[in-house]
Every structure is written in C-alpha cells, then in structure tokens.
Amino acid sequence: MLDSVDVSLLAVLQEDGRASYQTLADRVGLSRTAVRSRVHRLLESGIVTIVGAVHPAVCGLDADAWLLVRAQGDPVLAARALSARTAVYASQVTTGNHDVVARIRARDDAALVAEVDEIRDEERVQAVSVFRTVTTVRDTQAIAALYEPCPLDPVDWELLALLQRDVRGSFVRLSQAVGLSRAATRTRVSALLQSGIIRVVAVADPRTMGQAVSAGFGLTITAGARQTTARVAMVPGVRALARGWGPYDVLGEITASSPPVLATSLSEIGAIAGVAACTSWSVLEVVATPAPVDVSAERQVITTVPDPRAQTVC
Template sequence: MEKIPENTSTRPRHELTHQVISALRDDPRMSVTAIAQNLQAPRAVVAQTVDSLLSSDTIRIVAAVNPSFLGIHVIAHVSIEPRGPVTPIAEFIASLHESVLVTSITGSHSVVAELRTGTHADLHSLLSEIRLHSNVARIDTLIYSNVRKGYHSSRDVSEVRIDDADREIMEILQRDGRASYTSISPRVSLTATTVRSRIQRLEEAQVIQFGVVESRGVTGRQVSVGFGINSSDSLEPLIGHLKEHSDVEFVAECVGRFDVIGTLVSKDFQTIHERIESILSLPSIDKFETWTHIHTHKEDYSRRV
C-alpha cells in the first residue's frame, strides 16, 4: 500500500480538493491514477480525496439518461412564493416523481424546483396540483427550450436498440457513475469488456451522459447562485460567454420571464461576484436577477429506464 507522505505537496488540501473536483467535472469516470498524474500529486492523496468527496456526499458521480429517451419532453423551472413556512411546500414538491431538483433560496419566491413531464398538458396538471397546496401563494414558470450547458443538456438521441442488460447497466450507473466494469459485470451476466463496449455505445448514442452533482446550499462545499437574464440582442454571444466559464454550471434558453437561466458555482461569494460583474459588462444585458440556493431538499436525476 502506498504510504502518504506527511508533506506531499506545497498546495493546500482545499486547493487539491478543488482541482480533483474540476478534473472529475471534465471526466467523471477518470481513474484516480490519471487524476494524480494530471495534477502531479501522489496517487494515495488523490485516492483519499476522491473517497472522502464521495463518501461524504460532497459530490456524486452519476449517469444522466437523456430525458427525451425516457419520453420526457417538457422541462420547467418553477419558482414558488410560499404562504407561511417554506419546508412544507418544498417537501411536498420533493415528494413528486416529476421533480428532480428542489431547493430553498433567498428572495421572495423562497423555493425553486425543476419539473420534468412528458407533455405540456402533464405539466399543466402538475402545476394545478401544486397550486392547491395550502402553503403556495404564487407560482412563476419557465419552460426550457434548449439546455445549452449541463450534464443533462439537450441532445439528440441516435437510433439505438437496448435490452434488459443495457437497462440494468443504466440503472446501476444512475446510482453510481463510477461503478467499475468489473463490478457491473456479474450483475448483468456479461464480461467486463462487453460492459465497457455497451457503456461506450450508450454514450455515443447520447442516451447517457456522465456528470458530477455537488452538494449545494449552506452545508455544501460550494456557493450556488441561480440567475435569470433578459437580453435585447441575439442570445448566442451571451450563451457563448457563459458556456466558456467553468464556474457557470448550467445554462438554458427558456420561455417565460427570462430569456436565459443558469447556475453559478464557486467556493466563495467573491468569485461569484466577479463572475456576475463580467456578465453584467456585456452590452446585451437588459435585466439580470440572482438567487442563492441555501438548502437542497432534493436533487435526483435518476429515472426508471
């Protein structure tokens, strides 16, 4: 077993942690050995860092199944102004199968949720159900027209046929995106080599996409700030600017009170402030609104295949 030297590097541990997470964002299934080589850090230290991040739920590595492959064609961002305490309505929405993300936020709305349904009629029925809750005062809804950045981004699925083994592989990877080929092999009665080729085929067909889900809110490692933008010009330059920055985790074009919605993540508010200033310097910004995620009630993108 590799012994961890007492002084392995001059870099602080928190800096190494940030670099490891960045490496996993680039390639969620990157091996510990490859991460250590890329960061020029001892393998044992990197292994310990990855294990700590995963075991503490600071991050989760998951395979997101393309929503359209699952028959999900409508994705909505719902902002809720509560009547009374926030937790009852947040927990109610978190209990709904159609919700994948529910957080308490700062601001008048207090709760935001991402809902996924098969049709607009399904979404309308779901929103009607939410409005009937005694703790709901008002709802604002945005419909994503195109998710431009994010591990569950909009993408066309290639024609692909799947069988029960593929479905089981996807179920496993939705729970643990770093599950090894050898650990999956006996569970689906296939060789590790075959498991690997099947996962590659599902990735190439855009059926699954691996990503990192980080804990957000006051208990998380990161500061997570949502934003909405209205623009008086073409959205492409704006979206291009947003996509090129690693601290912009998510970007979507939408229909509703904003033209673009997104999420900023960073280790501190100073960095968030600097990124917001850079966005506001763009000439096409008409309106810019932010909210801070302070507690996550649910973040679960896994779905039965």
C-alpha cells in the same frame, strides 16, 4: 475545504467519473494507492458524489421547467412539499419576488401543465410562474447533456441501472451482472457514454470549493440569444443556464466565494451585449439538490428493442 490535489482530482472526475485510478494518478502526479485513498475519502465524506445521470429524454421526459413560486406561509415548508412530488427534482428557498425555485420534469407539455396545475393547488403555494426550458446550455449537476438517440435493448437498460447504482463499478463486475463478456460490456458502456445517453461525473457541494454564496438570475435578451447565452455561460461560477420562454428569456444559477464577488459577477452578466435586463435573487437554502432520472423507476414505460445478448448499443 479541498486542497489543490483534491481540486485537481475533482476536475478530472467532473470530466469522466469512471476515470481509472491510474489515469487519475497520472493526471495529479501521485501514486495509484494515494489517489485511491483520496478518492475514497472524498466519496465517503460526502464532499463529492459521482452520479450516473441519464438524459431525461432517454426515459421519455421531454418537458423541463423551472417554477418561481410564491409561498403561502413558511417557504421552507413549501419547498419541502414541492420536493415530495415525483416530478420535482430540485428546490431551493430564495429571496426576491418569489420564495421558492423548483425544477420539474414531465413527459410532454400537456403533462407539464397538469403538474403545474396540481402544484398551484398545493395549500402551501400561493402563486407559480413557469419558465419552460427549451435548451439547457449548462448544468454542472450533470442532469442534462446533448445526446444522440438510439434504440436500447434490455441489456442496455440493465447497464444504465447498474451504472446509476455502481457508477465506478469495474467492467468485470458489470459484465458478470449482465451476462456478457468484458469486451462486449466495455463496448456497450462506451457507446452509452459517447452518445450522451448517460454521463458519469463528479458533483461537489460548491461550499467545499470555497463558493459560499449562490444566486439565481433571469435575463431579458434583446437579440442574438444563442450568442449572448454562450457569453453568459463563460462567466465564472455559472452552474446552470437554460434558454426558454416565460417570465425570462434565460434562467440560470451562479455561485461565488463572497457576496461582493457574487455582485461583481452578476454585474458582469448584466453588462454583456444583448442582455437588456438582469434580475437576480439570493439562494437562502437548498432543500433538494438536482437529482438524475431514476432509470429503474422510468424504464417500464419506455419501448425497447428485442434482447439479442450479442448486439451493441448503436
């Protein structure tokens, strides 16, 4: 479990995973040395992970979906089989009308359909329902965010890859790696962050935050989907939320400290104006936590602008 100072540090790092030790010290009222020690402990223990999450669309991955899977046999083995697929970036074993929930990315809807067809042919898969994400409203795992598209040159791609491998790397180290001045490197990194092309944020296991149970939910919306979904996003514990089409209008995930608290939160969601029906399921086991796009693996298929080593991102 995290103490109150750890929770405060995590809150800052969830806003900005590259926040300096001095900034963190100022926010929590400790010395820079004490903060550095705490951050190192959190990272080395695996309680907190700081990720460089590049928006999938930057790498040409424009189609995203949640799969509600009926397993053939052991659901854990089915979830593991799905997680071994390149397109699948998260999976969990659940209760309810399906046994596994997985999330996948593809370049477009045609590629998404082809991937789903292959998944349906998996020997451990009995049936698949598809929820096609149109808008990601919330994702505390830092996998997606709104961003402003702009051309990237090879230096920008190098910086994105570096930020994924060394998320809190100093500007001195980054500038040496790409062969630019520290000022030019800082400008580029700031532009990448401000445009939403990459987010550098802390991700923590909800259990370390006292959130011992989690559930997924699907909503049928009667009217005012955008406003209704915004109200759902404000319910404490909602970690992921997306609008789209398929078996539901909205799909999400929520955590809580105990089953009674979770039941209360789900009841609160079901009572929100505009929600016609709320179907929920318990998460029994997380087989693969949501993972960011790997820039090193995807970059080669993306067209970039020429490499003038003196221009900024946008």
